[in-house]
Structures are given as structure tokens and as C-alpha cells.
Amino acid sequence: MSDTTILQRRFNPDRDARPWQGGSRPYDLIKEVTICFLVVTVLVVGLAFLFGSPDDKAISIQTWATANQIDFAQTSISELNGTSGTATYGPPYNNFVGSSQSLGPISLESWIGVHIPVNPAQDFVLGPLSTVANAPNVTRALDVFNAATPSQQLAWETNYATAVSHASSVNGHLVVPRGAYGPIGVMIGQLTAMAKSGALDSAMVDQSGFYGTNYTKSLLYIADSTYFAAQGTAHHLSGDQWGMMNETGNFPGQAWLWLYTFWYQVPPFSTSANADIQVSALMGLLSLLLLLVPFIPGLRSIPRWTRVYRFIWKDYYRSQG
Amino acid sequence: MTLSFLAALINLDKPGVFLHWGVIQISLANVIVIGLMVAVFLLAIFIPFDRKSRRR
Amino acid sequence: MSTTKDQTVLDQEEAELARQWTGRIRRLLVDALPPDKLLPDRQPSYLSSWIYIFGALTIGGLALVILTGTVLALEGPQWWHVSSIGLFVNSMHLWSVEFFFFFMVIHLWGKFFMAAWRGNRQLTWMTGVVTFFFSIGAGFTGYVSQTNFDSQWIATQAKDGINATGAGAFVNALNFGQMLMWHIVLLPAAVVALTGLHILMVRHKGIVTPIEVNGTEVPHQGTQSESDPS
Numbered sequence: 047m048s049d050t051t052i053l054q055r056r057f058n059p060d061r062d063a064r065p066w067q068g069g070s071r072p073y074d075l076i077k078e079v080t081i082c083f084l085v086v087t088v089l090v091v092g093l094a095f096l097f098g099s100p101d102d103k104a105i106s107i108q109t110w111a112t113a114n115q116i117d118f119a120q121t122s123i124s125e126l127n128g129t130s131g132t133a134t135y136g137p138p139y140n141n142f143v144g145s146s147q148s149l150g151p152i153s154l155e156s157w158i159g160v161h162i163p164v165n166p167a168q169d170f171v172l173g174p175l176s177t178v179a180n181a182p183n184v185t186r187a188l189d190v191f192n193a194a195t196p197s198q199q200l201a202w203e204t205n206y207a208t209a210v211s212h213a214s215s216v217n218g219h220l221v222v223p224r225g226a227y228g229p230i231g232v233m234i235g236q237l238t239a240m241a242k243s244g245a246l247d248s249a250m251v252d253q254s255g256f257y258g259t260n261y262t263k264s265l266l267y268i269a270d271s272t273y274f275a276a277q278g279t280a281h282h283l284s285g286d287q288w289g290m291m292n293e294t295g296n297f298p299g300q301a302w303l304w305l306y307t308f309w310y311q312v313p314p315f316s317t318s319a320n321a322d323i324q325v326s327a328l329m330g331l332l333s334l335l336l337l338l339v340p341f342i343p344g345l346r347s348i349p350r351w352t353r354v355y356r357f358i359w360k361d362y363y364r365s366q367g
Numbered sequence: 368m369t370l371s372f373l374a375a376l377i378n379l380d381k382p383g384v385f386l387h388w389g390v391i392q393i394s395l396a397n398v399i400v401i402g403l404m405v406a407v408f409l410l411a412i413f414i415p416f417d418r419k420s421r422r423r
Numbered sequence: 424m425s426t427t428k429d430q431t432v433l434d435q436e437e438a439e440l441a442r443q444w445t446g447r448i449r450r451l452l453v454d455a456l457p458p459d460k461l462l463p464d465r466q467p468s469y470l471s472s473w474i475y476i477f478g479a480l481t482i483g484g485l486a487l488v489i490l491t492g493t494v495l496a497l498e499g500p501q502w503w504h505v506s507s508i509g510l511f512v513n514s515m516h517l518w519s520v521e522f523f524f525f526f527m528v529i530h531l532w533g534k535f536f537m538a539a540w541r542g543n544r545q546l547t548w549m550t551g552v553v554t555f556f557f558s559i560g561a562g563f564t565g566y567v568s569q570t571n572f573d574s575q576w577i578a579t580q581a582k583d584g585i586n587a588t589g590a591g592a593f594v595n596a597l598n599f600g601q602m603l604m605w606h607i608v609l610l611p612a613a614v615v616a617l618t619g620l621h622i623l624m625v626r627h628k629g630i631v632t633p634i635e636v637n638g639t640e641v642p643h644q645g646t647q648s649e650s651d652p653s
Contacts, residue, residue, distance in 0.1 A: 063542030073466035086483035094514035098375025102572035138592040154589030161592035259600030269579035296379040298396040322587030340540035354536035359633040362469040370507035411473040
């Protein structure tokens, strides 16, 4: 194919490469690729034999409520009274105002809005309770609660939240100090029993009939608990422990996320309410820079400045004299 | 047929070992991986690449 | 003795090919990647360093990730929790991912210090970087598909970063079904396609020549690529 327009421009060693006019040698591409594949296979099989892989059992609502029913009850009242992490999250789950992150005036989170509706009071507490059969005390409690005015409900919720902060576990039973919390004691007590029996786990998932593959609600519920957070911290997986890079146990994790998690550890991000969007934007920018290195003067000169290439092509440079 | 030979020889499921240096906290496992990456890179560029046939 | 075609017939066939979509695409592909460029049997003599094998090692890692992932897919996402063979295959899948990234990063470092984007190879560099990012996404969706505590933790933590960008409305880390399908269908397809494109670009442009500080003027705009080592 002949070329018609050939312009000349000044050679830039960071952008241009001379055509090769020198010699060549025989080279078996397929053999090299095959050997590389075999080498990697041996390494992988070897390490799989040596170290295996981690498999810490998932935490269900049942395991959580059984392990720490007080924490379960405390989390549940915060879901009912709208103070939990999920209830105050805002988009994409609900319209709570004040939690969305922004970069200056731009809040994509708010603009895009609610696409995964989650109403914790209804989805985590009232809904599952309404499915309980053959428990007239629960039905009565629910009727009383639903018939009450919003301010009465709030008063009961507030009093229960105060009381349950002094709750105890006696012979496996949740014991909450008495207080003016109306039907809520029965409601949360029943909810705790449901949780310990495993009934809540399926209630959370089977939101659209029989099959369920979407664990949004149960995961949000579990993640609101102190119990779950403590598990994460115990495994050194928390954000302030550089957890993003880590794996459970002594397994290597995701070392390539080092820079992403690094920003969260230093000011201003470490104390920023908008840390997530700020770090995402910064990493997005750095990723763009990496992508566009070939076009960025200075950045694309680093290979020439650092002279590491002198080792890679030492035979060639030696032959050039 | 027992498949117990497939179980891991070295149990890494124990509490992780972490190194602390200022604000940096990193698992020993990750340090080893990163260290190996740097070492292998340096070896790759410094170890002579002898070709059996140097025909032109 | 063979009969040769009449020149007019040849001209007609040529014109027909030039009109056809098939003919034009085939000509484009064959011109860009003739067989001896696609599968060369020679390499330039300046290729004399172990750093050059890391691309192939990365592909080896990727092949193993896909092979082990295929075995896991055969039995479904819960198999490895209840089977020793399943756990072993899962271990192989984990370690092949570690090696995939291990070799890819070294390959990236090598290509950076070689300034391998030179000589109109910007797209080769860029497809490599994009593949890196898609691979991270594939790894992330894999982690949240494990159906164990790790999945739960990673999903509930990562959701905050994803939600902050607004993408959380569409990419729901807590939706196991969605994450699993991204992990076994969408992202592997993307990674394989991008890797394929990256490799074809390397074959098309050839391996970049050593950095020269005192080069001559270079042809620019629509010239033959500086690619033929043989």
C-alpha cells in the first residue's frame, strides 16, 4: 500500500520510534505462550495445594440475632424510628436529605435519586411482623401501633430505644427494662424471635415470590449492626485499617487497590463527609492520566529520564557502541 | 476415596499479621506480594537473556 | 500448464470485491494482519530481556482464571462450599487471579519504562490500561459473588463508594444475581475482547524499538508503521 501524504515533523524520543532496520532472529511464539501457560499452571496448582483459599461463613440475620440479640434489638428499633444507617442513607435507597455526597455543587447521587427503594421501618420491621400467623398478641400490637398517631409512635420508639440500650440476655431471652413504649416491646421481641428462627432471612429475600437472588435488604439490615462492623474490624477489613486491600486471615488481598484506599487514610479525605466521591473523582482523574500517558508531555518523558530502559536494551546499546 | 490431600498444607486462616508504619497499615501477605513484584521486575531487567541461537 | 484468467475478468472480480462488505473487510484485516505478522517466526534482535515474557505470563494467568472459573460455573456458585474438589478449584481460581494481576502489573511497569506507546502505539497502551481497569471490575464482582462473609463485607463497604458517584442506582453490589452475571458474562467478555484487541495491536504495530535520544525526523500521517522486524 503506497502512501500519498508524508509530512515530516521533529523527532520526539518520548513519542516517536525509529523503524527497525536491524537484524532479527528466529522466535517460536506459540512455544513461548505455551511454556508461559504451563509455568503459571504449575505455580497456581502449587499455591492452591500449599495455601488453599479462605471461606469464612456468611453471617445471616439468624446468626447475628443468635450471637447478639441485644444488638439485633437495638438495630431493629433504629430501623423502625428511622435513625439507622440505611434509614438515613438517602439515595439510591430513600429520600433522606443530608447524607448525599457532593463535589462542590455537583451531587450525582442526589440527581440520580432513588432507584433501589428501601423503607427500613416497613421492609425490616412492620412488613415481616405482619406475616406472623397465630400470634394474636403480635397482631394486636401491630394494630395498636398502626392506629397510633405519628407523634405517639415516635414517643414509644424513643422510649424503647432508651430502654433497650440497657437490655440484657437472661437464659437466652431478651430482657428489656420496662418503659412507656407501648406495643413496641412485643413487636421487637417477636421480631427477635423471628430472626433467631431464620424466618427473617427468607422474608428479606423473597420479596418477589419464590426465587430470590437480590440480598439488598438483608445485607443493609445486617450492615447496620454493631455485630457486623465488629466482625469486619476483627478481620482487619475496616476502611480505616486499609481494609480495601486486605483478605481474611493471612491471604494476600488486593494489593492493586493500595492507592485507592491510601487517600481515605489522609487529610482532607480522612475527615471528609464527602470522602467517597472525592476519592472516586481523584482516582478517576489519575486513571485518566494513566490512560493518556502517551499524550502527556513530561509524564511520557519519565521513561527516558529514569533510564531504566538502558538495562532492558543493554545488548542493543552495547552493540551500538 | 479421600480427598483430604486437596486441603491446604499451610493454614492461612489464622488472624492476619499486620505491619504498621505511621498511617500505613499493611498485611504481611500483601507486603510479600508487593515485594516479590518489585524483586521479579528487577530480576527480569537485570538477569542476562542468553539466547541459544544468535543467528541473524 | 494452468490457464490464467483474462485481465478483464480479474478487473471485474477486483471491482466486485471492492464493492462488497465482505471483500472490503477481508482486505482490511489481511492488510493489517497478514499471516506472518499475526504469527511471526522471527523477532527483532533488540528483544533481549526477560521483561518481554510478562505479557505472555499475564495471558497464561487469564487463561487459568477462565478455565478454573468455567469449572466453578459448571457446578454453580455454592459448590465450592460443600466439596473438597470445589474448594481446590476455587483456590486455583483465587491464585490464578493473584498471578494474573502480579504479571500484569510487572508487564505494565516494563511497558511504561520502555515507553512502549511510541511510534503510533498509543492505542496499544490504552487498550492495556482499559483492560487493567476492567480486570479490577471483574475481580470485584468475583469477590462479591463468593457467597460468604467476604462477599457480604466487600459488598456493603464498596456500595458507599459506588453510591457516591451515582452509579449505585444501577450497579448494586448487594444484588448477588446482578453481580454474578456481571462476573461470569459481561466482564469476562469485555476483558477477553480487550485483551484480544491489545494483542492484535501488538502484532499489527510490532514490538517498539529501543528509545533513541538522537533520532532523525520521522514520517508522520499515513506512513507505513515501523513494524517489520524481518
